[in-house]
């Protein structure tokens with residue numbers, strides 16, 4: 001079958017924001033548009049200008065952006081029943097958004113036409129055709145989103161195809177079939193898309209899928225295999241209910257497995273970074289299990305497996321991790337032998353000789369710490385610091401002289417507040433700071449930052465992104481121990497650190513200390529690496 005170059009249509013900023021807990025400010029949305037444009041996404045759906053003032057402001061600002069490739073789309077619906085397209089207020093608002101592309105959604109399913117729109121089958125077809133024609137006449141490229149297409153098709157295939165034909169007659173550049181409820185199975189979708197491709201030509205057909213059956217990616221790929229040439233989806237699968245089809249999974253499959261082409265294909269190695277950027281702005285924690293780009297996507301545990309993966313990466317990895325900007329990770333656990341430690345050390349950037357006594361010592365130290373209850377699988381940064389101390393005699397950027405944390409409740413109606421005092425030696429100078437916060441760990445974090453920021457401004461870029469405590473059963477006495485895992489981010493990278501103590505504040509301190517220490521170690525390494533290339537694609 002002849003294949004067309006694909007068009008990638010991102011709806012993170014419209015359908016994605018329907019997701020629970022996802023919201024973007026106008027500034028966030030503009031930053032995301034620029035980033036998606038740099039990545040090479042073809043269409044960026046910015047929002048629904050008819051729905052709220054925030055989206056109207058967004059479109060005003062988006063017009064000023066100098067995009068090099070992407071076309072921004074405004075989203076809305078067909079004209080109302082019984083109203084001329086030229087008189088329809090919502091279509092007017094869509095044109096005022098001033099985007100090169102307008103996407104309008106219309107009804108496919110007769111059930112919706114009669115029960116929800118309360119109009120006739122014929123009027124619905126006229127609504128689709130008139131609306132598209134009106135927008136095309138105003139110079140817009142129109143993408144027609146056929147809502148509930150697959151359910152509608154199962155109910156009445158001929159009518160469903162007539163709705164697409166109406167949009168085609170109106171001049172729509174693309175007819176996108178939407179699996180709005182996300183319930184369509186792969187084979188059914190493939191068959192229905194193939195029918196539409198036969199009727200209208202693959203270059204004019206698109207798919208928009210949801211993940212309600214856990215098949216969002218699978219049905220999107222099936223749509224492409226059946227001949228569709230435009231794929232809609234969202235970054236990180238944001239979207240209502242279980243989310244939209246996830247572009248961060250769709251794209252590597254299309255390019256690496258199906259051998260397809262699209263404008264963003266050369267930028268695939270930046271996919272992971274793009275995904276993190278979007279999570280950061282959405283205030284979401286990156287999913288470690290995300291296919292291709294998750295932290296665990298190429299993580300290997302256990303000596304034998306890790307060893308084999310090192311020798312022949314292909315033997316345990318379905319793609320080269322670097323193709324999507326990811327990398328192989330060796331998980332160090334007490335099963336690990338010398339070769340795993342050496343591999344891990346190399347992964348973290350150390351030059352080590354497998355037979356050096358330092359490696360033997362560090363392995364012993366690691367086993368001792370793991371026996372005590374430390375766990376480094378989610379704390380690569382603490383592990384790196386440990387290796388730096390043992391293998392390179394790395395000296396910490398600051399030294400603890402003391403800290404104090406007080407939690408106080410000032411009356412029956414008041415909530416408790418915490419105050420932390422920190423004394424550390426920074427570049428030979430003793431710094432003494434105090435900070436107040438709701439929680440004791442936040443107070444400690446704030447006080448330590450105050451102490452470090454002047455000498456190390458890079459600390460300002462970091463923020464605590466996750467904090468977890470696990471109480472370990474004590475096998476050795478009355479006290480149980482607390483293991484604290486902290487995740488820190490600087491917008492570019494995320495790292496994990498660990499602390500362990502009978503005292504939860506002390507365990508938190510250890511993890512916090514490592515979090516900052518790691519950031520400073522990395523800054524130092526970057527400095528040593530000299531001037532890096534500027535960040536251009």
Ligand SMILES: [Zn+2]
Pocket residue numbers: 015178180208210244
């Ligand atoms: Zn949708």
